[in-house]
Amino acid sequence: MDTLLLIKAAIMGVVEGLTEFLPVSSTGHLILTSSLLGMANDEIMKTFEVVIQSGAILAIIIVYWELIIRSLGTLNTNPASRRLVTNIIVGFLPAAVIGFLLIGFIKKHLFNGPVVATAFIVGALVILWVERRTDRPVRVKHIDEMTTMDALKVGFIQCLGMVPGTSRSGSTIIGGMLVGLSRQVATEFSFFLAIPTLIGASVLSAWKVRELLALHWREDLPLFAVGFIVSFLAAWVCVRWLLRYIATHTFVAFAWYRIAFGIVVLATWLTGMVQWAD
Numbered sequence: 001m002d003t004l005l006l007i008k009a010a011i012m013g014v015v016e017g018l019t020e021f022l023p024v025s026s027t028g029h030l031i032l033t034s035s036l037l038g039m040a041n042d043e044i045m046k047t048f049e050v051v052i053q054s055g056a057i058l059a060i061i062i063v064y065w066e067l068i069i070r071s072l073g074t075l076n077t078n079p080a081s082r083r084l085v086t087n088i089i090v091g092f093l094p095a096a097v098i099g100f101l102l103i104g105f106i107k108k109h110l111f112n113g114p115v116v117a118t119a120f121i122v123g124a125l126v127i128l129w130v131e132r133r134t135d136r137p138v139r140v141k142h143i144d145e146m147t148t149m150d151a152l153k154v155g156f157i158q159c160l161g162m163v164p165g166t167s168r169s170g171s172t173i174i175g176g177m178l179v180g181l182s183r184q185v186a187t188e189f190s191f192f193l194a195i196p197t198l199i200g201a202s203v204l205s206a207w208k209v210r211e212l213l214a215l216h217w218r219e220d221l222p223l224f225a226v227g228f229i230v231s232f233l234a235a236w237v238c239v240r241w242l243l244r245y246i247a248t249h250t251f252v253a254f255a256w257y258r259i260a261f262g263i264v265v266l267a268t269w270l271t272g273m274v275q276w277a278d
Contacts, residue, residue, distance in 0.1 A: 013227040017234025020056040023170030035274040050205045051224045055231030087151035092196040094155040113269025113276035119165030120262030127255035139180035
C-alpha cells in the first residue's frame with residue numbers, strides 16, 4: 001500500500017483520537033482534515049472513520065478498565081456499581097432512540113458549512129457562559145452521587161451533539177455542569193457515556209457498509225490498522241491529559257478555539273476549499 005496513504009491514515013487517526021473526547025467536535029475536524037489531505041469522500045472513507053472511532057473507544061475502555069471490571073463484577077453486591085451502570089444505560093437511551101429516528105434527516109439537512117460553523121461558535125458561547133457563571137450550583141462532586149435523573153438530563157443534552165460541529169463531548173460535559181455536576185464528574189460521565197454511544201454508532205455505521213467492508217478489508221487492512229492504532233494512542237494520551245487539565249483549568253480555552261475553528265469552517269465553505277457535506 002502507498003506509504004503516503006498510510007501517513008494520511010495516521011494523521012486522521014491523530015485527529016480522531018485528539019478530538020473525540022475534547023469539547024471541539026471530531027466530525028468537523030475530520031471533514032476538514034480529510035479534505036485538506038485529499039482523501040476521497042466515499043464508502044471506504046466512511047468505513048475508515050468507523051475503524052478509527054473504534055480505536056478511540058478502546059482507549060476509554062483501557063483507561064477505565066479496572067473500574068469497568070469492578071463495577072460489572074459487583075453489580076449484585078455494590079449499590080454504587082449498580083447506580084453507575086444504570087446511569088450509563090439511562091444516559092445512553094435518548095441518543096439511541098433520537099439518533100436512530102433522526103440520523104437520516106441530520107445527514108441530509110445539517111451536514112453543511114453554515115450549520116457546522118454556527119454550531120462551533122454557538123457551542124463556544126455556551127461554554128463561555130457556563131464557565132463564567134458564578135452562581136452555578138455544584139451538587140454532585142463524585143460520580144457515585146449522580147442520580148438517574150441527572151443521567152437522563154445529560155442523556156437528552158447529549159443529543160445536541162448529533163448536530164455536526166456541536167461536539168458530543170462538549171454537549172455532555174457542559175450539559176452535565178449545567179445540571180449540577182462538577183467539572184470532573186461531568187467529564188468522567190461523558191467518557192463513560194461515550195462507550196455505549198460510540199459503540200452503537202460504530203456498529204450501525206459498520207452494518208451499513210458491511211458488504212463493502214467484506215470485499216475490501218484485506219486490501220485496506222494496513223490503512224485500517226494504522227488509523228486504529230494511532231487513534232487509540234492519541235485518544236489514550238488525550239483522555240489522561242484532559243483529566244489532569246480540568247483539575248486546575250476551565251474549558252474557556254476550548255471555547256476560543258471553537259470560535260477560531262468556526263471561522264475557518266465558514267471561510268473554507270465560502271471559498272469552496274472544503275466540501276462541507278456528508
